[in-house]
Amino acid sequence: MTLLNLQHVQRVYNPNSANPVMALKDITFKVEEGEYVAIMGESGAGKSTLLNIIATLEQATNGQAILNGQDLRQLSKDDAARYRREHLGFVFQHFNLLDSLSNRDNVYLPLVLAKAPVATMEERIKPLIDRLRINKIIDRFPSEISGGQQQRIAIARALITHPDLLLADEPTGALDSNTSNEILELFDEVNANGQTIIMVTHSAAAASHAKRTLFIKDGRIYHELYRGDLSLKDYQQQISQTMMTLTNGGE
Template sequence: MSLLNLKHIKKVFTEGNTNQIVALRDIDLSVEKGEFVAIMGESGAGKSTLLNIIATLDQPTSGTITLNQTNLSHLSEKDSSQFRREHLGFVFQSFNLLDTFNNRDNIFLPLVLSKAKHEFMIERIKPLSKALGIDNLLDRQPSEISGGQKQRIAIARALITQPDLLLADEPTGALDSGNSEKILQLFNHINHSGQTILMVTHSAEAASYAQRTLFIKDGIIYNELYRGDQNRSHYLEQIINSLAALQSREVTSQ
């Protein structure tokens, strides 16, 4: 059974009294438990809107979305906040760490908001900090560590609640190539341990680490690729060719 299901998702934004912008037209999407899925598309294609709807930060104009058989469209604002804390993890391009907290307290934040006991938080962080290689960073401030280290702290914060789904929005966008590779290898390790990941990215290199890549254009999924048994370099070539085909269609239609 799929972990995440979207059926006929449409999202329309209204500017002023009459002008309507259709961000998503008719999205059908299923993600199986344990999958690592990348979503690609140009700016304005609808991928960030789609991620926000899955994250319960926005509601679709029509259609249904379920995660672990919970209908997210029926959640109140209060219930949506609780659902996000308990079932979703978030990794952002800009890290979104609080400079007034040390790294340990940044990681603890979702559990603090859920009023977890301190002993429980200590129990959760020990294996996580070891797996992510951040033991020696916990007592430091975010301002004292590198971008790649900040992203590891952010990943720990996302995973400490043991979420059903990890949502990553351009997680390597603010990193150099070396740190990007380390973070993506870390995502691979996390995924192989059973974590389901949905990642929005502009980077073909980043998408090549996923098991499946969806391409969004004008609010619809126009293509998807499965990695299967291919090595990453062959899969990367397929992704690049699909992006080139999309750009070719755009040029032809102009």
């Protein structure tokens, strides 16, 4: 079943000025439930703009962006904020945890904002503590744990709302290679449990964990690769070769 459907999406900044900027020119693709999709491209290609539109942080200037039957362009600012809380999970490069809250309260935060009952919070956090292996750190504070552990807490916070879609923006960008591999393996496990994931990354190693990789160039989908039965190593090599072609201006 199609979860996300983008059709001819454009995003123009300052459209009425003498120098409008077209960040996205024509983006069309679909994401099925349970997919794990990576998005890659050079700096300025439109990756962040695309993620912001899917995240309801920005609206497309033209085209359709439909997530689980909801036309995102039709959401008011207040409705978009509510939609994010109820349907989307976010994992960021720099974790975005609140130092004044315990790790447990950081995980609870989206449900607190949604005014969920305490019993619901306690019920939902239990499987996450086990799955993400955070039982030893859940009642400590972000300043007391490592970067990789902070990202585990951030993933738990993203998943506690049971989101339709998990959006990850450079989730391993602030981590060393060993810790990055641990986090990517967690994403593999989360996806294997049915969670749909879209990850923006500059790392071919990170993208090789996805089942499909979209490459953006000059505001358009330049190419896409499917992992299929390829090993991580072989898929990473294909991704790297495609990025090299893209960077060198190949068509």
